Every structure is written in structure tokens, then in C-alpha cells.
Amino acid sequence: MSRPELQAPPEIYYGDAEASKYTNNTRIQQIQADMTYRALELLNLPPGEPAFLLDIGCGSGLSGEILDEEGYVWVGVDVAPSMLEVALEREVEGDLFLQDIGQGFGFRPGSFDGAISISVLQWLLNAETSHPTSSPPHRLARFFTTLHSALRNPSRAVLQFYPTSDDQVQLITSIAQKAGFGGGVVVDYPNSKKARKVFLCLFVGDGRAASAAQQLPAALDGDGGAEGKDAKATFEKRRQRESRREKSGKQKVAKGGKDWILRKKELYRRRGKDDVPRDSKFTGRKRRAFF
């Protein structure tokens, strides 16, 4: 199936059905939670000071719940009313706004200690109408400039998103830089197809005022010793196991041969497929060569 952002605008794609499906899916919950924790880690907020955060594209509050748990006070914005309804039902602590981030925020300058956004930015990359304010660069520019002013100096914004191409990453980072942000892209698990996650890590201010200079945090790559065992990308093990098995000489059954046909038929029977032909001495036999 094609990517959701290519199917419909977010406020339509996340209708009532999709909103509850999304929120109740334990796999999505797990992934969202992992990414939220990682985003908080990248945000690098000073410990012991409860911060005031902005959750961009809060949806049904999957990430907001974690912010609650961690003791942050937060404000969430989202463009899909159905998702916000689910968030209301789940009784999240933060304030919710129905807002299109491509239209910009109206928050007073210096309002927030930081901003996170999980799987949202890719939704800004499609033009819904031909109006000039609907073009992705315009929407991105509006988003980043108003976000930049809404954040305190110094502070950070961590935005996780799913780019389809390097051009998209390029576009987003260049517009963010024009809006005054420093920082760049952190790619976790760059070598894993599934666990690979792109975080846009933006800094407001050069950090000279902060105790530690703002420098881009290191990405997780899955084989660093310092990160410990938990840092390994999921699914990496399975891939390794498979490649080991291939190397160990267990030959794959050649496609089209008798063994292959028998195995396939066996498989179909096990799956309960109708009319699988029965095995006989003629199954998969070589035909005589004719002229």
C-alpha cells in the first residue's frame, strides 16, 4: 500500500475509523513510544526542571501520554479532529488545539522550552490545492518561522519524520535553516531498513548561553558498544540469522524442480487451499524432448 500521506490530507485520512485503529494498534503504540523517548533524549532538557513543551501533530496523544508520565506540561496541536476526539476520550493532560501547522502558529515568542513532533513533517510535503499558500515550501517556511519564534532561546525542537527521498530531507533542512534554526538530521540505525528513523534536530540560538554547546547528538547505529544491548536495531537479529543460515550451506530448493513443487503443494494443503492437485508419479516429472 502506498504511504498514507499520498492517499489523502491528514484531516481526512485520519477519520474516525483510522483514528481509533491507529490509537489501538499496539505495534504503533510501541513504535510511537520508542520514538517519543528517543526524541526526549535528543531534546536534552535540563533534568529536574519541568518543562513546557509543544507536541506538534499530537494526534490521539500517544506521545503526549509519555510527556505526562515524564512530568512535562505540554500543548498539542493536530489538524485531524477525529484524532483529537480520541485524545479527549483518553483524557490526556495537555491542552489540545485544532490547527494546521502549515498555516503557522500563533504562540507568543519564547513560549516553549522545546518541541517534539513524531511522524508528522511528511504530511507537509504534499500540495492539497493549487493556491500558493498550499505549496510545500510555503507551508514549511511558515511552520518553521513561527515555530522558531515560539521557542525559547536556547532550546531545541526534535522532529521525527519519514522522508521518501534525500531531496525531501534537503528541502526541509534548508527551509529550517532559513527560518533561523541550527542543527541537522540525526539518522538512527541507518543500515536497517525497518528500524531506520530520521530525526530533525533543530536548535534555537547557538547555545553559547547554555551550559553545554549545542552540538548534534550522535545517532544510534546498532553496533556501538557504549549504547549497550538495548540499542541494537530490532529485526537486525533475524536478518543476521538468515544470512548465517544461507552461508552455512543449507541449499535453497531450486525453483521449478520436483522438490519445490511438492513443497509448495504441501504448503497449500496446510493452508487449506482448495483443489490442490494430488501428488503422483507424474508430479514435476521431466517431459521428453520433442522436436
Place this chain on the structure above:
Amino acid sequence: MVRLITHNLLACHAKGCTTNNYPLKFSNVKLALREADFNPDFLRGFLPRIEWDALVQASRERCSTTDLLKQLHHVLLETHIDEGSMTCPNCGHVYPISNGIPNMLLAEHEIG
């Protein structure tokens, strides 16, 4: 669920509306009070960011002179606006609040 803490940060973001666009005026408001955990550290960190005039205007002074932080906590974090609308004092744009969620969407010609 608009708390006064967020209202205190909210300005109008319509196109060309750059002066006198804060604070948004409440009207037809239905208030709700929900208790929240008292968090003095957060409030202390937030104090410098509060716009006092706007807060006073919004809360119409429910004052006595006991513990300041406790009162701030009550006003900022426990006072929710469930229904009503917010109006920009400059351009007159009305942001309706329904079910505690303000609708901040703009029409095409209002996008800056």
C-alpha cells in the same frame, strides 16, 4: 481544555495581523475547574513568561493574598475553558472553542 496558561501564550496568526493581536478575547465562555497536581518548580520556571495584564484581564482577579504560587496554579493550570470563542482584538477573527478544543484553522486568504 484551553487552560489559561495556553491562552496567555496565544496570539492571532492570521495574515497581516501583527499588532494588537494579543490577548484573544473570550466570549460566551463555559468554565470548568479540574484539579491538577501542584508543581511549584514548573510554575517558578514559567513565571517570567507570563504576560500579567493579559492574565489579569482573562481571570478577572479571583484574589486573596495567600500563597501566590497556589493561586497561580489554580488560575493557570486548573481553569479550563470548555466552550465559547476567542476573538482577535485587531482583525476580529473568531476562533471558536468546542469541546475544549479551539479551532485555529484559517481560511485560505488569511494564511500568512
